[in-house]
Amino acid sequence: MMTMGSKVLKKMLVLSMVCAMTLTLGCGSGNNAKDSSSAANKKVTLKLAHNFPASHPLAKGADEFAKKVKEKSSGSITVTVYPSGQLYNDKSMNDAIMSGGIDMGLNTVGRWSTVIPAMEVFDVPFLFPTYEKIDKALDGGLGEKLGAELLKKGVRPLIWADYGFVQFANSKHAIKTPADFAGLKLRGYGEMPSETIKALGASPVTMGSGEVYMAMQRGVVDGQTSGTTAMFDRKIYEVAKYLTITNHAYPEFILAMNEKSFQKLSKEQQKIITDASNEVRDELRKNAKTEDAAALAKLKEKGMEVYVVPASEVGIWQAATKPCWDIFIQHAGKLGQELIDICTKE
Template structure:
């Protein structure tokens, strides 16, 4: 459940222990480990792997992915090279999934929301108040059977998940009025981030609007929309504070990105290379989760300092927000079927 620590709601520690070589600081990516347990690096077969992502390079997920690529190359003695194409240089987010599935690129990072069009069960991260509002419990779910089942569904489609990259919790910014209860959304136009959140926005009485992330600032400035939903990290990067007055922290969704690799390509990699990539990916996943918590805290505070009026939904009120969002739960089960229902039940029992 959501807590009211400071201005941020629930923000708990990442799941699992990172290797000693990792840095737990918030100043940058984990420190590179150039060793590989004493194994002879010449034993790695040469490979060049392309990896594309669309997030800004200064985002904590981007920093983690860049360091992941660096570590793999260093630990393989330069034999396994991962060529990184950042910030949409190679593929847009809309092109990414198909490119991974067809082998147009070997690896890529994309949002779970976009993967939900391929694997409907992946939409669970967008279901309002389905993911525990706790980094520790969210990590426990992703590292356990919930994550395993989602990975299995992805593999059926031809993509192997190497890691879940936590973006952070989703909040609401708007320029009309404080959003303290679902009824406060009535009549507003809110930029949505996907189909399931749009159903929630409609259930709250507002109109969802679809547009690219880069268009939101101008739309808010011109009053063509009243507000938007996103993580506070993006709100700082996109300068929402200049065009929005109110921030509501409800942690309604856990925004997730996925580093995936083409399954056929993966299956043809030597076992030694697979082991190296898997080990490094696990370290990176844990580091990114720690950073998501720290960045959520820091960026929400920054938005307050920049003049936004911040409202943290009290824990006692969350039941009303969740109940009003029930149509979004029904929509998820409708699209994800029995597996979706099973995942929702399982994730609600994570302790």
């Protein structure tokens, strides 16, 4: 039979156990909240590579992105930028992004087209008549459809970065009509640019962007196609005298991120990356036309002879390169036709 003392002792023991459990649960709850907060603010370092000289507008855009991310995250996310092909050249970068060899990379759609043929749409000659048209197409379904294709490859597009229109530069003679391309060897930065060069009557040579200057200096190629900003920053004016303004293609660059790297971030950190990306994208769009014009003026100052194809003669160039539209549809199939429809929609 239990004595009064035993009953009191038992009650005290039960009460002690309840208190202990309450304290344990309370401490555990506090730790979970702390762990959640810690996860949201965990220190992360991300590597970003590109092939532009540090002075190029898109290189500055990458630096601005890194700065915005650091500020918005109060220093919890550091984006380390590696310019000028320090880690990967434009030919090897996309494989590194897809495999997770690097977290982020800024590369041309011309290189992505070897993985996703529909990316060639930006280099379909004379598809985009104005700066405004490309942004309207991107926001009107083009970016969404191509972004979905990238995600299938384990890659998330962060910024569709406006690069500006591309032109032709060469060291042999002035190019004023498609007939003037005959006999020239020109560097193309991807398959569709190479098809365009062939359609115009020249011979395409594919090489990395960092190899072009020396190849022209040594006579391996006679010229190249790229934007005026890249021509100036890569000092193409030292190895090419003639510049023809055709505005025939508008190759976007994509700041792309390995999807696994993105998913390792907390929701708060993902939002910071997305917000910083959108802000830089808008700044690049706003400045693209101005940067093109400024670079062209500098190239003239450096002694390049510039010929601007008159609006009245663009039709001749369009007719010469029209076979490239058919080649694009062959490469990209049904999706390619859908993209053409988006881009030509009024």
